[in-house]
Amino acid sequence: MSFDLDRYTLERVAHVSDALAVFCPPDGSQLREAMRYSLLAGGKRLRPLLCIAAAEAVGSNIEGVLPAACALEMIHTFSLIHDDMPAMDDDDLRRGLPTCHVKYGEALAILAGDALHALAFAVAPTHAPLFAQACGQMCQGQAEDLEAEGKSITLGQLQRVHAHKTGALLRASVLAGAYGAPAHQQSSLSHYGECIGMAFQIVDDILDVTGDDATLGKPAGSDLKHDKATYPKLVGLDESKRLARAAEQEALEALEIFGQSAEPLREIARYIVERNT
């Protein structure tokens, strides 16, 4: 029987969404409402899924990694809220809804992002060193991305920006799930995380060119608007697709030391490259 990623995802995403609502309950404040608006707006929940799938790969209990999985989604959401701000990427639409600052104003959006950032460390303090490092790299990547707008950069520089901006947190998601596993397993999963991080960003760049707003849930063509360096711009659409496939292949190879238990991670790697949203 082949592995059913849709069903796997549905079950686990429901589990994560329930847990997120519990970790970030309403308290009557506007701030909390803004946090919940962005946190519970849906989305692919890719980081929690990676965390849980990595836990399953190394034979860990799903319940045990749920706080880490939720913390990762909080960190991801905090970064989206801040990146969408007018001073940054100036996006009005996210996950098919008005962005946090459009809905609640800029002041509350900054604070909702900050509070989700803090909540992540409250929920998963064990992973503070790993997550703090990933957050730092994410900020660094976003700053490099903004700095590169309108400039011509090399493919190596672009890969570096993306490794920081997107790759660091995806890698941390896998590593958090594999917390406590033997070193050689963690090392393989770390490499897997880096490869899918690269694949993810290449496909993101491709979708910004080929996708439409409704499917993406955010404005397509945003990279072009900001004159951002992207894979399609630097190496063309066909070569970008080839690079994404190569990164997927390398990710799958990194999982060779695992048996059937890593099937969810393998399917996620395939999904990342084949997705249209």
Added chain:
Amino acid sequence: MSFDLDRYTLERVAHVSDALAVFCPPDGSQLREAMRYSLLAGGKRLRPLLCIAAAEAVGSNIEGVLPAACALEMIHTFSLIHDDMPAMDDDDLRRGLPTCHVKYGEALAILAGDALHALAFAVAPTHAPLFAQACGQMCQGQAEDLEAEGKSITLGQLQRVHAHKTGALLRASVLAGAYGAPAHQQSSLSHYGECIGMAFQIVDDILDVTGDDATLGKPAGSDLKHDKATYPKLVGLDESKRLARAAEQEALEALEIFGQSAEPLREIARYIVERNT
């Protein structure tokens, strides 16, 4: 021989400043430059001092709490950078220098704040639960403060706002310094932290009325400009001063279980109420 707070402060602040520069070294990036600009701009270093003084009160080693002391200053600085943004308090001057967004632009200011927030947890992961809780309350307090602008609130509500906005991190500073100390000592220090937090905020409100830009290093009259609820506005200047003294007194009483080792904490409580900056 009486205790010399100026000398005590000078020595420890120099120690903290050196450590901050090491924990946040230049890396050639603009983001790091913006982080260092705000982090190393001086300031009273009150939170690191409280952390170190609490460590001394319970007989702990100063070197051991230096990471926590630095993390507290990073968190404080991150909150200042974000609070100064145009969408929030819209202040141009901080610690006698142009604010981070005036110097580096809003995008980099948001990211520098975020990156300092993350760095704090990288530097002091042991304290993640304590610091994350304090950060969350700080964001909550800032949101409540903004929400209360132009509205009339009660003294009880004002105290609640300040307990979140300023008190939580001051209390966390003392508790981080007393990490590992016996429960009754921690409990006394927690109470001390709450009292000086209240005293600090009352005096801040008073100074906003009675101080001048040059001495404060930031614009005086900022609360009035934003039509903020303050102690002088709610209870008058004289009653505000009386409340600050009462909070100082309660803070000193909380330290009665300690001997000579808590002298720095006692002097800090006095300084908080007597300061003119």
